[in-house]
Amino acid sequence: MTYKNLDTSTAFKTLGALEASDLRQVLNPERIKTYQVKASDTLMYNYAAMPIDEHHLSVLQQLSDELQLTQKYQALVDGNVMNTGENRLVLHHLTRGQVGKTVEADGEDKGAFYREQLSRIKTFSDAVRSGTIVGSTGKRFTTVVQIGIGGSDLGPRAIYLALKGWCTREGIEQLNAQFISNVDPDDAQAVIEQLDLERTLFILVSKSGTTLETLTNRDLVIEAIKKSGITGIDPSAHMVAVTSKSSPLASSSSVLDAFFIDDYIGGRYSSTSAVGAVILSLAYGFETVQLFLEGAHQADLAAQSPKISENAALLDALLGVYLRNVLHYPSTAILPYSQALSRFPAHLQQLDMESNGKHVNRDGETLSYPTGPVIFGEPGTNGQHSFYQLLHQGTDIVPLQFIGFSVSQYEKDIQVEGSSSQEKLNANLVAQIVAFARGKDDTNPNKQFCGNRPSSLLYAKQLNPSVLGSLLAHYENKVMFQGFIWNLNSFDQEGVQLGKVLATKVLNGCEGDEVLESFIGLL
């Protein structure tokens, strides 16, 4: 297998010479029906509103073949060292099923290790949910609070919120879940204020076991429990850990139990490991976790096909690179028309920007082309009343990724003026795609919409655990393929270190406790 920079590729040069399709002209019903690929059995990727035609597609296929993108994916799932910066395997796919070969590392079968953790999570969460395991004062747990940051917060929080409505309508018994992430003491305090501590189980999540924010928040919570004045309450009976076996947390005796991941699961790729599974299983039950993992596994299997006509993640990745490196668009907006996905753009922000926000290739050589775009987003229709003005009429073109569902989660809706709220939501979704693509002429330049603004659509019937799993894995695989295309290592994050080092310097007494004083003191 060969690794090479994008700008040395023959197919990329051919791609650059093609003229982009004009979306004001090309969007038609036939194209909408045919320009789509299954991301899994339940999730579709539609690219009718992308500025490309059959010619571009055939060159994108050549680009994929030339850069051996699916072979690289196969190498990854087969257990090769793909995180070259940290000399690690990349195994998050194994947390939801077997895509490649059996992987042996650290003297064990890694698939068996992740399955064993899942089985322990099932046993533990069943016991908590049934009341077999109770708090230190004998009361049943009704609330779980995840303490973690970055990948130990964003993905789990996004998936928890994404499934609440579905689980409620299904009648699934639920434990309430809350999250503490920021080292800002107000974040923890706002959560603690609302808790019945006797009925609360904290989940301390840190792969490294050394993250300053998480350890500080743990201590803050322990202090709050100790100071609560509740007779007989024991903080260690109200806390479990999710960490790696080599972390300092693993040997801590001050937790009720510990569940493990390892160095081969990157934080932003850890939602389907114990990092996401513990809270999801406690809150919604293990069956919900299983459905979620199966959906993710389906998308992983679909990502193996070398044909872009069968591989939505691969095609989404290639089209994203076309927009970024040929049309030079610097950002991408994620626009879920689903309130349940309110934190999903924030998760994708970390996934994409921490993975592919790199300026050197996997061999450490400086790249001469742009890599990962800036990612941002909000659910529709809220975003429409906020930043869509710039998207429609601003001077930058921002590619858009819409996400939509036919049926709401609670399935409770009313008709107002002849339509339901869900119909209004989806009417807005498709109206936006057409408005961005086609624009509108007007004699008043202020009311002119230039159009020709690209978008794609991921859609399914309803946001359920399996669809959510597919959606999550689709994006993980898209980001991975883009990393291969740009010849990056998408699995380390050295860019977050410098700020941590300088903050520690300030804390170690470098200078002052006022913001400006410490700022000057660092120079």
Ligand SMILES: O=P(O)(O)OC[C@H]1O[C@](O)(CO)[C@@H](O)[C@@H]1O
């Ligand atoms: O799970 P940990 O080790 O506490 O790390 C939390 C987060 O910190 C980061 O390393 C960035 O600082 C992320 O990649 C990670 O998700």
